[in-house]
Amino acid sequence: MMKYIKNRGGYKMCFRFVLALLAGIGLMATPVAAAARPLKIVTSFYPMRIMALNVTRAVPDVVLGSLASSGAGCLHDYALTSGDMKQLADADVFIANGAGMEPFLERVAARYPGLKIITLAEGLPLVDGNPHVWVSVDGAIAEVGKLAAELAKVDPPHAALYRQNASAYTGKLEVLRDGMKAALAPYRGKGIITFHEAFVYFAREFGLNIVAVVEREPGSEPGAKELAATIETVKASGIKALFSEPQYPDAAARTIARETGAEVYLLDPAVTGPDDPGAYLAIMTKNSEVLAHALSK
Numbered sequence: 645m646m647k648y649i650k651n652r653g654g655y656k657m658c659f660r661f662v663l664a665l666l667a668g669i670g671l672m673a674t675p676v677a678a679a680a681r682p683l684k685i686v687t688s689f690y691p692m693r694i695m696a697l698n699v700t701r702a703v704p705d706v707v708l709g710s711l712a713s714s715g716a717g718c719l720h721d722y723a724l725t726s727g728d729m730k731q732l733a734d735a736d737v738f739i740a741n742g743a744g745m746e747p748f749l750e751r752v753a754a755r756y757p758g759l760k761i762i763t764l765a766e767g768l769p770l771v772d773g774n775p776h777v778w779v780s781v782d783g784a785i786a787e788v789g790k791l792a793a794e795l796a797k798v799d800p801p802h803a804a805l806y807r808q809n810a811s812a813y814t815g816k817l818e819v820l821r822d823g824m825k826a827a828l829a830p831y832r833g834k835g836i837i838t839f840h841e842a843f844v845y846f847a848r849e850f851g852l853n854i855v856a857v858v859e860r861e862p863g864s865e866p867g868a869k870e871l872a873a874t875i876e877t878v879k880a881s882g883i884k885a886l887f888s889e890p891q892y893p894d895a896a897a898r899t900i901a902r903e904t905g906a907e908v909y910l911l912d913p914a915v916t917g918p919d920d921p922g923a924y925l926a927i928m929t930k931n932s933e934v935l936a937h938a939l940s941k
């Protein structure tokens with residue numbers, strides 16, 4: 645019965661209507677609200693979870709789960725576990741970034757045709773197909789807006805609440821973005837070197853210039869030749885600040901720093917952190933402080 649309801653999107657509303665009818669004519673003792681099962685939402689990874697925590701705040705009958713743990717980082721190489729499959733089999737909605745972040749997305753869609761999959765980055769203008777949209781605040785705002793609009797469609801009785809939550813969170817994100825733009829304005833056009841292709845949208849938003857990316861994606865350590873070329877780039881650019889990430893080993897960063905005299909700082913793409921609705925705001929505020937400190941030298 646549950647499976648049938650899940651596979652036929654429109655049937656669920658119909659089912660609720662029948663329950664209401666039965667309750668209305670006194671055949672059922674329990675009230676309708678208690679009979680309706682909660683909306684089960686699963687997020688793919690950390691930044692999606694933080695957005696969902698904000699957009700579903702205080703919405704009744706929503707259960708929020710997540711596949712990857714809050715410490716997993718980007719999902720570029722993620723393999724689904726049997727526990728993940730179980731969670732997805734039982735879910736109504738799956739919230740993913742899309743744009744290639746979740747390599748398993750097509751398989752999930754094929755396996756669970758009744759699962760509503762919301763991909764927040766798809767439809768947004770991408771730079772070279774780069775999926776790290778949320779790392780710019782405007783990108784996060786666009787994803788939050790899409791999330792609220794899609795959840796409102798899936799769960800119409802709570803549409804106003806999703807939109808209200810998204811609007812309140814967007815207000816905070818706009819204050820964050822404007823504060824960061826002001827704090828980083830003196831460093832517009834400055835060159836930075838990062839260790840993962842996560843900061844394309846971030847750099848564009850705050851007028852920074854990514855001179856080199858040392859490790860294109862986590863897990864792909866640069867070879868000796870690539871490392872030597874990067875060391876030459878750093879020397880020639882006169883860049884004194886390298887930006888590694890808390891999620892990844894920074895052996896390459898330390899080698900480059902040693903060879904060039906540049907310093908290593910941590911810039912956080914907000915892919916790990918505490919399970920707190922305010923976590924993204926805190927991480928980005930810290931990024932802004934680190935950048936202003938590093939670039940003022």
Ligand SMILES: [Zn+2]
Pocket residue numbers: 718719720776840841842
């Ligand atoms: Zn990534």
